Amino acid sequence: MSKTRRFTIRSKIVLGYLVVVLLFGVVLLILSAQIDVLQKENDFISHHDLDVHNLTNAIEKNVLDMETGQRGFMLTGKESYLQPYDQGLSEWNTNYDQLYALISDNPAQQQNLQNIKSHINRWIEIAGERSVLLKKEGDQDKVLAFFQSDPGKTEIDLLRSQLATFRNTEILLTEARVTDLANRSSTLLTIMYTLWGLIAALSIAAAFIVSGNIVRTLQEVKHTISDISRGGNLKQRIRVRTRDEVADLAHEANQLLDEVQEQNRVKDQLTGVATLFQNPTTLEGLSRLFLSELATMLEIPYSVLYHWKDNRLFRVAAYAGDGEKEHSLGKISLVPGEGLVGQSAIEQRVLRMNDLPQNYIRISSGLGHASASSLTVVPILFEGKTVAVVELASMKPLTEKAMELIKELTVIFGVSLHSTVTRMELQHLYDESQVLNEELQAQSEKLQLQTEEMQSQTEELQMQTEELYMLNERLESQKGTAENAVQELAATAHQLRISSGYKSEFLANMSHELRTPLNSMLILSEILAENKHHHLSGEEQNYAAVIHRSGKDLLNLINDILDLSKVEAGQMEVEFDDVYLDTLPEVMNQYFLKTAEQKKIDFRIQLQGPLPATIETDEMRMHQILRNLLSNAFKFTSTGEVALTISQVRLTDPEHAGQETEVIAFSVSDTGIGIAEDKLLQIFEAFKQADGATARKYGGTGLGLSISQSLASLLGGSISATSRLGQGSVFTLFLPLYRKGHEVPQEEQSSRLFVYETVGATAEERINTSSPHVEPELKNMEILLTPLEESLFRDRQILVVDDDIRNVYALANALEQYGMQVTSAQNGTECLELLEQGGLRPDVILMDIMMPELDGYETTRRIREKLGLTQIPIIALTAKAMKEDREKCIAAGATDYLSKPLNIKDVLSRMKLWMSHEKMEI
Structure with missing residues (x-):
């Protein structure tokens, strides 16, 4: 991997969130500054203006108190009436100074306040102090004269007018400040909405940029893989320019394509070599061809082949030997156990020597010679017996891949060698029989000369003898020809079995390689889709559900390919048992009710009587065929209806002189796009649909109908199809009728109709009226446990043994959600160490089978036999899906068996x- 900094998907998502958080931070700073300014304005109005009004009122009250005290004292002469006067006289200057300081920001109001002060001082001077002094002097006439003239009234009136004007001015200023504060608050709201809109726009833009960057790379990977799957061009590679997890996915996919391409290349080479080996008719010619192919394919410059015959090894061919020095080719013959060649023949194993001494083996050409540094001796076996040994010399040690290819070539060569030797022996026997036949013919001629005198009497007998003799010759000739044909057919059949074995093993290995990463993807996507801790949004939860469904689609495709391979190889098994027809509508309803509701089309299931209660067939295979037919009907129908009709019909059997037989017909009809008449036959071929446009529009691999037809044949039935383009199609499955038990009562033999409408009721209501065994898509993906089940799982010790860390991570996360304690081991050796040295005693062991060093089979055996842990349940996990895998796991000591990719519900x-x-045992 590149050492440059990786910009992962997590980094992109975190960057998007950081941008949003940063924008919110900026907005908060701006808003806090504006709010602080408004708060200061509000405080100014609340304190400053209120103090101004209070002080204004206080000054006016001081003047009124002085006027009231002055008048009371003048009228009564009592000193107590001077208290308000004295108090107002002492306070008004203080209030004035405070008010003058508060309005320092308004010179005009300060000038008005100074005028008020001058009038107050004027009133005190001409009215207040003077009148009090006159009253104290006791001159009543002057007092009366003062009241009559009242010089202070003018000042008081003017003072009240000035105070009112001052107060009104301050009120207007306060109102102006309040209005300005309201305007600024409105402006702040506008700024808030504007910033919110800007943040929303920038957040959406950031989301689109980040998600677009992620989705664009994923779509590029998806389109490349889709092009590869449609075009079948394994030379095409995924190119991703990002440095994130998608690039890792592309790298792994490219490595897988490289391995598949290399395996195909080797397979093609082996097929070509197997074809070439059928041409030579002599042992020497076949051996030279074999050595020549080794030299060409593996660049092995020197080789010798020994053939096992009569308990000795004879040299029959060599490649690049030195003709002038016959001893350079090695010994002409060897006994078993003599030298490396003889020892390899006895032990039936490959012997290798590197760093050979100088001149141990000389490899020469026209220009010179050199010494080989590596020697490899390979036994060639047929049916467990050594038939030949090949000795190879090279300038450098052979790689492991080269050794694997040599082993494959020796297997093919062993078969061809045995066939050639057998054919040569037969030819030798035939030649000997011809010589004996000629000798017998000469002796017959001599006897004929000796019995010429008896020829007349035995002429009739002689003619019969000659006819029999000629007939015998023809029979001998035909016998030889037939034996040769049988041998050739046997060899061809054996080659086909070998090729079929290669294909089956290849599919099994590919199944393992695909199911292993698919296992962790399905488990983790299911955990995300459950969203038990509510960390994901609804949209992200939908993304996880889409990934889970896509993984299941990929798993179904793998299963279809394996099913097709099993059918072609004759390895598909069926188990016949009684199948109740009355349960079929409920089962099909569980599978397709949600689909009908989503597509808003009617779905009908009709049982047309009379029908038997049961038929004898394989229920699982029958359901598989009907699901394929109904899935196709829903896929190609957008309006109208899809119907399943079950009836009992009579069919004419042409193989039994037109005899009629009773069968059960399962008819799937739709009002979809239909199929052209000239396309009806080809849709039952593997990887074929009606046309390329249909495949592109509706998807699918084209395996469903091919597998269904093959399964129908295994069940003793067949599938027919009728269709009209643009009007719909009818696919009918015919299965043999075996009457078991009792038939449906006569009163119930009328036509029964199961109609599951898609309107008028919610999906949840429909599910509640059907069987509890509903498809996962009809329910929430979250697994709900009963309290008893929760207590059963809580604090259980689980040991997961798997060399793929992705599977360990996925299983651990899934199981720990239910309170289980998970311990992991990355291979069989580490597992045994934990159990033996660490004293770990888990409640369940989840054992992967395909592991390096020590596989799951041997690890399980040692747990059972060496460690004696026979009570711990061991559940075998394998991505290979061949029929013998379960038996092998159980034979090794496993308690149960699950195939990858794992469904966490099945695991639980x-x-x-x-x-x-x-x-219960405890």
Whole structure:
């Protein structure tokens, strides 16, 4: 991997969130500054203006108190009436100074306040102090004269007018400030909405940029893989310019394509070599061709081949030997156990020597010679017996891939060698029989000369003898020809078995390689889709559900390909048992009710009587065929209806002189796009649909109908199809009728109709009226456990043994959500160490089978036999899906078996079964 900094998907998402958080931070700073300014303005109005009004009122009150005290004292002469006067006289200057300081920001108001002060001082001077002094002197006439003239009234009136004007001015200023504050608050709201809109726009833009960057790379990978799958061009590679997890995915996919391409290349080479080996008719010619192919394919410059015959090894061919020095080719013959060649023949194993001494083996050409540094001796076996040994010399040690290819070539050569030797022996026997036949003919001629005198009497007998003799010759000739044909057919059949074995092994290995990463993807996507901790948004939860469904589609495709391979190889098994027809509508309803509701089309299931209660067939295979037919009907129908009709019909059997036979017909009809008449036959071929445009529009691999037709044949039935373009199609599955038990009562033999409408009721209501065994898509993906199940799983010790860290991570995350304690081991050796040295005693062991060093089979055996841990449930996990894998796992000591990719519900179900079983035993 590049050492440059990786910009992962997580980094992109975090960057998007950081941008949003940063924008919110900027907005908060701006808003806090504006709010602080408004708060200061509000405080100014609340304190400053209120103090101004209070002080203004206080000054006016001081003047009124002085006027009131002055008048009371003048009228009564009592000193107590001077108290308000004295208090107002002492306070008004203080209030004036405070008010003058508060309005320092308004010179005009300060000038008005100074005028008020001058009038107050004027009133005190001419009215207040003077009148009090007159009253104290006791001159009543002067007092009366003062009241009559009242010089202070003018000042008081003017003072009240000035105070009112001053107060009104301040009120207007306060109102102006309040209005300005309201305007600024409105402006702040506008700024808030504007910033919110700007943040929303920038957040959406950041989301689109980040998600677009992620989705664009994923789409590039998806389109490349889709092009590869449609075009079948394994030379094409995924090119991703990002440095994130998508690039890692592309790198792994490219490596897988390289391995598949290399395997195909080797397979093609082996097929070509197997074809070439059929041409030579002599042992020497076949051996020279074999050595020549080794030299061409593996660049092996020197080789010798020994043939096992009569308990000795004879040299029959050499490649690049030195003709002038016959001893350079090695010994002409060897006995078993003599030298490396003889020892390899006895032990039936490959012997290798490197760093050979100088001149041990000379490899020469026209220009010179050199010494070989590596020697490899390979036995060639047929049916467990050594038939030949090949000795190879090279300038450098052979690689492991080269050794694997040599082993494959020796297997093919061993078959061809045995066939050639057998053919040569037969030819030798035939030649000897011809010589004996000639000798017998000469002796017959001599006897004929000796019995010429008896020829007349035995002429008739002689003619019969000659006819029999000629007939015998023809029979001998035909016998030889037939034997040769049988041998050739046997060899061809054996080659086909070998090729079929290669294909089956290749599919099994590919299944393992694809299911292993698919296992962790399905488990983790299911955990994300459950969203038990509510960390994901609804949209992100939908993304996880889409990934989970896509993984399941990929798993179905792998299963279809394996099913097709099993059918072609004759390895598909069926199990016949009684199948109740009455349960079929409910089962099909569970599978397709949600699809009908989503597409807003009618779905009808009709049982047309009379029908038997049961038929004898393989229920799983029958359901598989009907699901394929109904899936196609829903896929190609956008309006109208899809119907499944079950009836009993009579068919004419042409193989039994037109005899009629009773069968059960399962007819799937739709109002979809239909199929052209000239395309009806080809849709049952593998990887074929009606046309390329249909495949592009509706998707699919084209395997469903091919597998369904093959399964129908295994069940003793067939599938027919009728269709009209643009009007719909009818696919009918015919299965043999075996009457079991009792038939449907006469009163119930009328036509029964199961109609599941897609309107008028919610999906949840429909599910509640059907069987509890509903498809996962009809329910929430979250697994709900009963309190008993939760207590059963809580604090259980689980040991996960798997060399793929992705599977360990996925399983650990899934199981720990239910309170289980998960311990992991990356291979069989580490597992045994944990159990033996660490003293770990888990409640369940999840054992991967395909592991390096020590595989799951051997690890399980040692746990059972060496460690004696026979009570711990061991559930075998394998991505290979061949029929013998389960038997091998159980034979090794496994308690149960699950194939990858794993469904976490199945894992929990199996674990619950064996935990409950263990608890019952205790």
